Amino acid sequence: MTSLTPATRRRLLKLRQVPSVWEGDRRLLNSKASNPLLGGDSSDMTGDCVLWVDGVDEAVRAIDMIPSDAGPEAIVRTLLKAMETPTGPHAQPARPQRILVCNREMQFFLRGVLQDLDIAVEYTADLPLIDEIFQSLQEFAGKVTPQLPEKHADQLEQLAYEIWQDAPWENLDEEKIFSVRLNYRDVDTLYVSILGLLGMEYGLLMYRSLESLKRFREQVMSGTSQEDVEAAFMQQDCFFVTYDPDHSESNGHATPEIPPITPTFGSIHPLEGMQSITYEEDASIMRVALQALHRFFSTQLQGMDTRHFPEHSKRYRIDDPMESGKKVSVTVATQPAIAQELAEMGDELMGDDLDDEMDALQLPEALAQLLEEQLIEEEGAVLQDTLMPPQAFYSLGAIPFSLVSELRKTVKFHQASDAKLPKKLEWFPIILVQTTRPKALEMIEAVKDAGGLQGICFNPGEDPFGDQSYDLGILQLADSSLQLFGEFEEDDPVHVEARRKWDDRCKKTKGQCGLVIARGVTGAARGNPGLKDMMGFFEVRSLSSEDLGLGKLQMVRPYEEF
Template identity: 40%
Template sequence: MSTLSRIILQRLKQIPKIPSVWEADRREISDYVADSIDEGNDAGSSHSDCIIWVDGTQGTVRSLSVVPSDSGPEPLVRAFLQAMENPQGPQSPARPQKIVVRDRQIQFYLRGVLQDLDIAVDYVPELPLIDELFETLQQGSEPHEAELPERYASTLVEKAFDMWEAAPWNILNEQQILAVELNTWDIDTLYVSVLGMAGVEYGLLMYRSLESLKQFRQRVLVGDQSPKQMQEAFLEQDCLYLNFELIEGPTRPRNPLPGLDWLQDSPEAINPEFGSLHPLEGLRTTLVEEEGATLVVALEALNRFFVKHYDSLEGPPFPALQARYRIPNPADDPGRKTISITVKTLPEVADELMEQTSQAFSDQVGLGSGFPVLRDDFVPEGSLILLMQFSLEWVQHLRHSPVVYYQALIEPQAAPIGLPVVLIQTTRPKAQILIQDLQQAGGIKAVCFNQGRDLISGESYELGLLQSGDGEFHLFAEYQPSELTDKRILKHWQQWQQEHNGACGVVIAGGVTGTSKGKPQIKDIYAFFETTAQTSEALGLPPLQLQYALDWELDR
């Protein structure tokens, strides 16, 4: 057992001794509590303990610290020395007359270490003051369930599930803004951005002003921002929000295809979350009566709008649409039984936001030094990627189909077997956007596989890339040659390329959420790009290294 040196003892004995009883304890805490006590906490362990020293006579906290649960008893003494010499708050250095603890091992340990300081160490079965402090910490630091106004709670949840069924993220991206004109409850217009087309997060952001929406997008488009800066931009939004959280359960099997969990889960597996963001208030999950009423009528109007105009909103360009609805007033107002609400699209705002995004990306790409541009944002999240062969009958049909976009870059092959293709199967709206993006990028110039390596894990990958006509490369899949299945897939692709002298195709199809998933029919195919397979050397691509981006989350 370590003991205090003579020099340390001499220093501590100079601290004034007061007729006070201090309490001490060490308890395991959750990550939420650990983060709330010490924002820079990095205990290096999966569990943390909190050490607390309080002056039981004065009822004040002298020291509060977080340590790994697997650390020894020494941190308890270090915390005690801090409590004596550098106490928290406006307290003076002091040495207690007695210490009480509720753990026999801690009692015996402290007696041995502190025996030369003339401080009694006693055992008591309970420490009510510390119990109360830990309970307060636990309640104040763990995330709270969203609190909805009682009179609107069930209606809000019902409207949220209606929105989930409408699934506007299948037809709208976050830059295609809608305006909901309310002119009630101190809100003139809500500007709605739909989240979910990327397959990462689903919901609605309903900004209280168009200025706030534009400011936030400008902030996030600035490159090289720290996690703190991104967090600050998030908190400066001025909006109401509806977010859909996936409910995980121990009996719920995980979908092996990234992004498809969201698309295949029934509404019972989705938890709607409501809240508010304000630059001066930050994040709030408790809604007041007027906010609840606002969300009820806004969601009802939006649901009606999406049902009526779904087909018109599916394909580009983003149309100019407007509709007016009379929504039952959920608030107690005998003189106003209904509320007139106008919902309309804002194509001009959408074009402005798209231009800002394109310009920001171009600026960031321009910072490179001639290195080929590699992007991973073309192929939609949740897409199913297959390397397969299409029969000659299918190839001929697709070449001449009036409803399929066709790109001919090679001479038709008179081969005895089908053409090798990269099949990208997604939803119909996402397929249409992908086709439009590829058209604007000059079509597909080549398909290649390039070596990639994760320097941290040591894993090697074969990266499936599409080269568009503008010279940029777009990631469509990652394969691990060390995995038997991936190795077999890559081997077949190489054999097919040898048989067809590099001729291949890229097929864009829908139906990923239906019965044709993994086996699309002719009716599911929207585009057929004939192209060639090239080596990475021929395209000037060096081996790539995986780089990790820092994730961030809100301080709790």
């Protein structure tokens, strides 16, 4: 059994012991909505709630939500909070004389942990005060406003899955705008922007006005700091639906062709902020708009792409979700003139004279440390870090295979591969490096000066001093030098999933992959550049760590640190 450290025991023994009886228990609390009583605004409180109360004062000392599979140690952690940092404005740190629990296993566990603290741990069949508080919590959680109105929830989620199958982001970038004219519930026209061309973040932004859409893009592109970008984000006036990976075994909609995803609905307004709760009137507007968009996407996306976006419109009659038997007339149309205006706005605001010191997404702290040191193997082979621009954004991703030929034509520099790609592919795996335009040009020239790019590899690495393992992203140049482009914590679930997709896609391409170097790290295209932002495209082989023969690389700190 794990015991308290001697220092912790001494600290707890210094607390004033009060002649009080505390009750404690953990119980399942299930609610798909936020509950301010639990000190947070999580959208999913499903799990166990641990509660410690003072039976004499009838006051809550500490309360925590924990995963249902958490061990008994979690109960002790909440108990220590109840003693040292109790909740409530008048609660003082203290140590009780007696503790009551209604679970024998919990009693024996706590007796072992608290044996040196002069606290009696007793069993009782009933905890009336705990029962009352838990009942109130569950009732309150059941009354909290759900994220989607019950009347519209199933229909909205079904529409979101249908649009996921339409997949407009496979052909179009965020500048290709659709208008949805509905004249319904005080909304005249919504202007729809699509996210997800590079397979990194999927969704639809439905702006309530064209002015809001243009203002947001201009503010983001001209911003010079992360604070500017965040401020611009909160000034939007739009509805949104976005898609997140669903890591559960099944969400009821997954098929071999459609990866499991979870749609999220909400809205943003300058005065209201970002709302994760969609009320009935807004939900009805989104239902009408999404149904019209789905009908348009399912028949009209053919022949549209990032370079060919013709003027086209279709009119539909949609059932009114609020009034049975009534129809809403909706017109969905492409807006090529707006798309051209947004593209020109980007070219003007992100021209050739970008400041090299523009703010960018910061590299992870671990990588910043690694880049100041040397990663070497036992035989002394050096892994260099001179190619990657400072403060660049990098990620593992993919582009639709249908865009590969177009990308080859649009970039300023393309390194072709001798290998032929299979004819039937959906995705082409890429490493994306996004930086400022001058730094992107410098990086491309540096690769060209080395004779080109030879391969992309992931190799294990470790920090023996920090007991941390990494998956190191490595670029092998034609002059045989090895350049570090990124590091990822080996047990990070997001990276584990990204590596799984990378390896699977590389198998389907017979080992072919690519490096894309793009500009626009501080604009609206941050993390999701369009074709016009992509400046270099290198098609190469995906190498295994065995191909490089480096073994596990170890971080070696400079002597002055010892």
